[in-house]
Amino acid sequence: MRLRVAFSKQGALRYIGHLDLHTLLERAARRAALPLVYSQGFHPAPKIQIAAALPLGFSSRAEMADLWLSEDRDLVSLRADLQSALPRDIQILDVQQADDRAPALQTLVVAAEYEATIPDEFASDLTSRLAALMEAESLPRVRRGKTYDLRPLMESLEAAPAESSGETRVLLRLAAREGATGRPDEVLAALGIPPESARVERIRLIFRD
Known part of the structure; x- marks a missing residue:
C-alpha cells in the first residue's frame, strides 16, 4: 500500500x-x-x-x-x-x-508556489522591479560554486497586499527541473531584498499529469 x-x-x-x-x-x-x-x-x-x-x-x-x-x-x-x-x-x-x-x-514536481512577506521598507517600486526581473534575458547566479541562470526558473512574480500593515507580499511561482530548482531566497536577493528580512512559505506544489 x-x-x-x-x-x-x-x-x-x-x-x-x-x-x-x-x-x-x-x-x-x-x-x-x-x-x-x-x-x-x-x-x-x-x-x-x-x-x-x-x-x-x-x-x-x-x-x-x-x-x-x-x-x-x-x-x-x-x-x-x-x-x-x-x-x-x-x-x-x-x-x-x-x-x-x-x-x-x-x-512528478514541476513547480512550486511561495509567498514571501517582506517589510514595506523593501517594497519601494516593487511592481516595476518584479517586471524588470521577469523581462531580463538572463540572471546569472552562483550556487555551490557553480553558475546557473535563475531567469528560466521564474515562471511568475507578483506583488500583493499583506495581512498586516507595514508589510507586502511577493507571490512566486518557480520551476523545479532536473538539476535546477528555483529558490525564493535567490529571487529576493536578485530584487535587492535581504532574504533574511522575509518570511517565506511554500503554499503549493505543482505536479505533472
Whole structure:
C-alpha cells in the first residue's frame, strides 16, 4: 500500500532539514505502528519519499510524502494514528492511497508556489522591479560554486497586499527541473531584498499529469 500524505510544516520545525524531516516521518510512522516497507540490502531503510526539499527556515502548507506499507490500512484511522505521533508543528492535511506503479514522487514536481512577506521598507517600486526581473534575458547566479541562470526558473512574480500593515507580499511561482530548482531566497536577493528580512512559505506544489 502506497500512502500519499499532504502536510504543513510550521513553527520551530521550519528549521529542520530534509534528512531530519525524513527521520521524523519514519519515527512517527513507527510510533503509529504502521507496517513500513523496507528496502533490500545491507542497510535496509523504510521506503519514504518526500516530494521536494524545503529550504531551511521556510514554512509550508503544501508538503507531500509517500510512505509504503506492507498491508492495507483504513485511511481515517491511519491518519489519526499518524497525526498523534507527529509534533504539533506538522499537521496532516490529507491522506490518500497512491498507485504503487506511479513514478517517484520527487520526479512528478514541476513547480512550486511561495509567498514571501517582506517589510514595506523593501517594497519601494516593487511592481516595476518584479517586471524588470521577469523581462531580463538572463540572471546569472552562483550556487555551490557553480553558475546557473535563475531567469528560466521564474515562471511568475507578483506583488500583493499583506495581512498586516507595514508589510507586502511577493507571490512566486518557480520551476523545479532536473538539476535546477528555483529558490525564493535567490529571487529576493536578485530584487535587492535581504532574504533574511522575509518570511517565506511554500503554499503549493505543482505536479505533472
